[in-house]
Amino acid sequence: MADDRQNSDHAEHRPELLSTWDDRGRAQAPPAPFPTSIPELTNTELVQLRIRVIALENLMISMLSKASDQQLERARELASYIRPRPGSTPHPLTISAADHMTDILSRARHLGILPKISDSRG
Numbered sequence: 001m002a003d004d005r006q007n008s009d010h011a012e013h014r015p016e017l018l019s020t021w022d023d024r025g026r027a028q029a030p031p032a033p034f035p036t037s038i039p040e041l042t043n044t045e046l047v048q049l050r051i052r053v054i055a056l057e058n059l060m061i062s063m064l065s066k067a068s069d070q071q072l073e074r075a076r077e078l079a080s081y082i083r084p085r086p087g088s089t090p091h092p093l094t095i096s097a098a099d100h101m102t103d104i105l106s107r108a109r110h111l112g113i114l115p116k117i118s119d120s121r122g
Contacts, residue, residue, distance in 0.1 A: 060104060061107050061108045061111060062111070064104070064109075064112075065111040066112060072105055072108070072109065076102065078101070079098045079101035079102050079105070080098070082094055083095060
């Protein structure tokens with residue numbers, strides 16, 4: 001019972017906590033030296049990066065397919081938190097990232113309700 005009340009308190013303050021955490025993280029971390037020029041990625045590096053992102057996305061979908069409804073709801077909340085705040089200028093990449101997170105959650109939910117397929121390699 002106390003856990004439910006505590007979880008409810010955390011849920012109500014989650015946006016503030018995330019915002020505070022971001023602010024503190026930036027305030028406490030010493031500024032990293034920023035290189036004056038960042039080399040362009042080669043085509044091979046871009047291909048490898050794309051492969052890794054696809055692999056990580058599929059691993060997340062697999063893991064999220066076994067997540068509880070509460071965990072999935074928290075992930076949906078996080079997607080809504082990264083959308084631009086009212087009065088802020090919307091950034092296409094941020095909006096796209098939030099939409100993609102929602103899509104991943106939908107795919108994970110769908111994977112979680114599919115019947116298991118037996119391995120016929122025997």
